[in-house]
Amino acid sequence: MKYFDHSSTTPINPKVISLMTSKQSELYGNPSSIHLHGQKAKGILESARGKIAKSINAKKTQIIFTSGGTESNNQVLWSLIGNKKNHIITSKIEHPAITKALQALEPLGLEYSLVNVSSDGLVDIDEILNLVNDRTGLISIMLANNEIGAVQPIKEISKLASEKGILLHTDAVQCMGKMKIDIVDLGVDFLSLSAHKFYGPKGAGILYTKNPTHLKPMIIGGNQEYGLRGGTENLISIAGMALAAELINEELESHIIHLTTLEKYFKSELQNFNGKINFNGDQSNKLPGLISVSFPGHKSSKLVIQLDQAEMYVSNGSACGSGNIKPSPVLKALGFDDLRNFSTIRFSFGVSNSLKDVEALINQIKKII
Numbered sequence: 631m632k633y634f635d636h637s638s639t640t641p642i643n644p645k646v647i648s649l650m651t652s653k654q655s656e657l658y659g660n661p662s663s664i665h666l667h668g669q670k671a672k673g674i675l676e677s678a679r680g681k682i683a684k685s686i687n688a689k690k691t692q693i694i695f696t697s698g699g700t701e702s703n704n705q706v707l708w709s710l711i712g713n714k715k716n717h718i719i720t721s722k723i724e725h726p727a728i729t730k731a732l733q734a735l736e737p738l739g740l741e742y743s744l745v746n747v748s749s750d751g752l753v754d755i756d757e758i759l760n761l762v763n764d765r766t767g768l769i770s771i772m773l774a775n776n777e778i779g780a781v782q783p784i785k786e787i788s789k790l791a792s793e794k795g796i797l798l799h800t801d802a803v804q805c806m807g808k809m810k811i812d813i814v815d816l817g818v819d820f821l822s823l824s825a826h827k828f829y830g831p832k833g834a835g836i837l838y839t840k841n842p843t844h845l846k847p848m849i850i851g852g853n854q855e856y857g858l859r860g861g862t863e864n865l866i867s868i869a870g871m872a873l874a875a876e877l878i879n880e881e882l883e884s885h886i887i888h889l890t891t892l893e894k895y896f897k898s899e900l901q902n903f904n905g906k907i908n909f910n911g912d913q914s915n916k917l918p919g920l921i922s923v924s925f926p927g928h929k930s931s932k933l934v935i936q937l938d939q940a941e942m943y944v945s946n947g948s949a950c951g952s953g954n955i956k957p958s959p960v961l962k963a964l965g966f967d968d969l970r971n972f973s974t975i976r977f978s979f980g981v982s983n984s985l986k987d988v989e990a991l992i993n994q995i996k997k998i999i
């Protein structure tokens with residue numbers, strides 16, 4: 631497959647499809663019903679919760695199922711409304727599910743400050759410290775960025791946050807299957823994940839919360855998810871998500887090696903072809919297989935279409951920004967001018983890509999350029 635856009639979304643693992651298909655006809659009970667079908671459904675739901683908890687070293691009671699990364703991120707911010715400590719520190723390169731949500735929640739009483747990043751896309755910890763005030767209740771910094779893959783120093787930020795008595799959230803949506811995620815090791819209070827980024831179904835996500843009393847329900851209704859997320863659970867997708875997490879974590883080491891091999895080959899071939907090509911973001915501390923490349927003198931929107939015509943699928947900026955002619959705020963925060971911003975493409979490799987696929991991609995890029 632010549633699909634090189636796994637950071638936008640991943641194809642569902644066939645084993646996950648087969649589980650979901652088989653459960654679809656047999657498992658129709660509502661997990662909240664007390665009869666046999668309800669209890670069967672509840673069993674599946676709780677087994678999925680256990681698998682997810684295990685995959686990130688959490689406890690079952692710390693896992694809430696949501697509709698995806700956007701909802702998980704939104705809910706953490708939402709939970710600060712009405713608190714005395716209602717000031718949030720976040721970065722300029724967060725996903726819009728954080729930055730736009732903060733803009734929307736400002737009239738409801740939240741205050742926020744945006745921390746800068748270096749030209750390599752790493753947040754400045756000293757600046758975070760300078761932005762802390764006595765009303766700071768939350769720091770929200772992504773574990774890795776979706777456009778450049780830079781991995782942020784969350785463990786260090788966690789030390790700072792706990793010294794100051796501030797809660798810490800990390801958006802780890804891009805990370806499952808590309809690095810080990812251990813909530814104890816990271817020292818975070820909240821963590822967001824989304825199934826469709828790790829070969830699971832769309833519309834299912836996870837919110838880890840160290841202490842559930844710090845969270846408030848954003849979708850209000852029934853008493854599902856410990857009263858923290860109303861609405862009958864998306865059971866079949868949740869079961870699929872748990873299997874997807876289990877499968878990708880079983881293969882984590884080999885998956886990382888696979889992605890790293892493809893990335894090394896891709897970068898060295900491109901570099902040999904044209905020394906002016908830039909690889910964006912910190913190259914030593916990044917997610918494997920997610921590569922942001924600027925092609926000076928070329929428009930990324932045109933390159934994406936030319937590659938599409940050759941049946942090779944990549945993205946300019948993030949998926950959410952595609953089709954949007956505005957410069958990427960992430961690349962802007964790295965200090966890129968519009969020319970460089972508009973010449974940048976994100977390649978993101980996955981399980982089904984082979985070295986031969988990457989070779990074909992390189993040949994096509996050479997041909998176009």
Ligand code: PLP
Binds near residue numbers: 697698835
């Ligand atoms: N956070 C990051 C870093 C992402 O890359 C994405 C999706 O692109 C999201 C959040 C949103 O996740 P979802 O599509 O599950 O709502």
